[in-house]
Amino acid sequence: MICEDPMKPTVAPFPAARPRRLRSTPALRNLVRETTLTSDDLIWPVFVRDGDGIEEPIASMPGVTRRSIDKVVDAAIEARALGIPAICLFPYTDPVLKTSDCAEAWSPDNLVNRAIRAIKSAVPDIAVMTDVALDPYNINGHDGYVVDGEIVNDETVEALVKMTVAQADAGADIIGPSDMMDGRIGAMRSALEAAGHRNVTILSYAAKYASAYYGPFRDAVGASGALKGDKKTYQMDPGNTDEALRMIERDLSEGADMVMIKPGLAYLDICQRIKSTFGAPTFAYQVSGEYAMIEAAAQNGWIDGERIMLESLTAFKRAGCDGVLTYYAPAAARLLNG
Template identity: 60%
Template sequence: MHETIGKLRDAKDGGARAADGALDLPRRLRRNRRADWSRRLTRETTLTVDDLIWPIFLIDGEKRREPVATMPGVERLTVDEAVRAVESVARLGVPAVALFPNTDPALRDPDGSEALNPDNLVCRALKALKREVPEIGLITDVALDPYTSHGHDGLLEGDRILNDATVAVLVRQALTQAEAGADVIAPSDMMDGRVGAIRTAFDDAGRADVQIMSYAAKYASAFYGPFRDAIGTRKALTGDKKTYQMDPANGDEALREAELDVQEGADMLMVKPGLPYLDIVRRLKDRFGMPTYAYQVSGEYAMIQAAAQNGWLDGEAAMMESLQAFKRAGADGVLTYFAAEAARRLKAG
C-alpha cells in the first residue's frame, strides 16, 4: 500500500515509469475537463436533433388543444393543430413524430374495431401530415388499447388475452395505417409473433418499404400512468397487463424477445420505459447491433417536470442529462415528450 501511494505521489503529468520500465497511464484525468473547449473535444457521446422522436396525442374536433394534467406542457391536439405543431418541430430538424389517439369513448368496443376504420383519428392525421409536412417521418402505434372498452392491447376472452386472434387484428390495423401514410409501424402490444405476421402482410400487399420499429422489450411498468391519462384508458383498464408485458425483474428475456423480432423482420428495436432500463438498451445494442431506441415514457417526463416546477432541480439541465444518458447507453434515438424543447435548446447551442 505505501509503495503504491509513493508511486502516485511521484507520478508526473505525462505518466510515470513502473519498475519494469512500462509507462503508467496518466494520473490527471481532470486535465481534459478543465475548459469547455476541451470537454467538447473529448466528449464521447453527442446528442443531436437527429436523435429525437416526438410523441403527440390526438383528439377529435378542430382548433382545440387540451392540456394533459399529469404531463405538464403536453397537450392533446386536433388534427389541424397537430399539423401546425409538427410543422414547427420539422423546422427545428426533428426527424419523426409518433402518433397516439385519444379515441372517443363512444367509438370503443371490446374488439377495438375503430382501429380498423380507414377514417379513424390516426388515419386522418396521417393523411394530413403526409400532405402538409411530407419531410417528417410518421410512426404509428399498433395496439388495441386506445380502441378497446376494456383498455387492453388485445382481444379478451374472460380475463385472458387471446394472442393469435389479436395478431390477426393487429395485422389489419397495421395495413390500414400503412395505407393512410405511416412510414414506420411500431407494434407495442407485446403479442407473440406479431412482427412476423405484419412483415409478411406488408410484403404480400406490396408494402415492403414500410419499416417496423418493434417494442421488443416493453415492461409492465408503473411509469405509464400519465400516458394512460393522455389517451383516456386509465379508468377503462380492467386488471393489469402483466400477462403480456415483460416482468421488470427480467433482463435475459429481453434478449430473447428481441432476437425473435429480429428474425421476424423488425428493422428497429425499442426499449420501454427508458431510464430505468438503460441496461437493457445497452445489452440489445451490443447483442444485435441494430438501430435501437428508447422511449422516455410519460412517468419519467412527469417526474422531471414536477420536480422542476417545484424548484427541486434545474428542469432544462435534467432534461438534457437524461437524454444524453440514452445515447451513452447505446440508443440511436429517443422517443421523448421533451423533443421540441430539446431541439430548440440544441439549435440554440
C-alpha cells in the first residue's frame, strides 16, 4: 500500500496571498495546472461488423458507428494521425453465428481476428486492444456459459482462454477481459506464456459493476435482445468499494499488467482509491450510457458538449487514471492537438 505524508499547504494571509493571481491569465493557468489531458491518455473503442465500405450509425450513440473492417482500418489510420495510441475492438456478430457453445469467439477468422490482422498490416505501430467475453457470441447474451439458469465459471474460463490465445495469435497487443469470471486472469496469463505470447499485455476489467449505464453498448453489439435476466451474479454490486480493491489485488497477483474500472464518472472514488492503493497502471471506461447522456444534452442545447467532454475526461485523470477508454477519443484528440 502506498503511504504518503498528507500535504500541508502554507498560505499567507490576505492580501499577501491572493489565489486569483495564478488564475489571472491563460499563461499562468497553464503553468500551474495540476492535471493535464493529452491524446496519449485515450483508447478509442470501435465497433466492427461484417461487410465492406460500411459505416452504420448507432441510434442510441449519436456520432458512433459500426464499421466494416476496411473502415476500421481507416479509423486506426485516423487514430495514429491524431496521436491516439490504441484502439479497442468490439464485434457486432451476425445472429446466425451466435450459439450456446460460443465457438465463433475463438475462430481464427471471426470479425475481430480479421480486423486485428488488417489493422496490424496497415498500421503496425498502433496498439490493438480486444474484448474477452462471450456475450457477442452467446445466444443468450451473457458473458459466460449458462447451464440450468446459472452462469457457470470454470467452463467459461476455459472458453475465454481459447478466445485470448486466438486474439493474441491474430496480433492483438492488449487483451481486455471484461467477463468478471473468477480465476480467468491467471488462466489467460499461463496460456499466453505457453503459446509464446510473452509480451501480450492484459488490461483487466477488474472492477466491472452491474451497471445501468451499459444499455447503448448492448445495442451496438447486438446483445440487448438476446440477454436473458441480468449480470448481477458476476458483475459487482454498485454499492461496494472494498470488494473492488480485492478484485484489483487478485487480478494483479494473477498477472494483469493494467486494471480497469467500469463504468467511469459514477465510480471516480473507486479509481482514486485503486490508484492510490496499488500504484498500478489504472484505466477507466467512459461507457456508452455516459457518452449518450452527454450527447443527448448537447444536442438539445442544454450543455456545451465540447467543454463537458474535456471536463469529464480530465476528471478521470484527476482521480488518478493513467488513461480512458472513450468514444470521444478522436474528437477530444482534435481539440487537444489544437
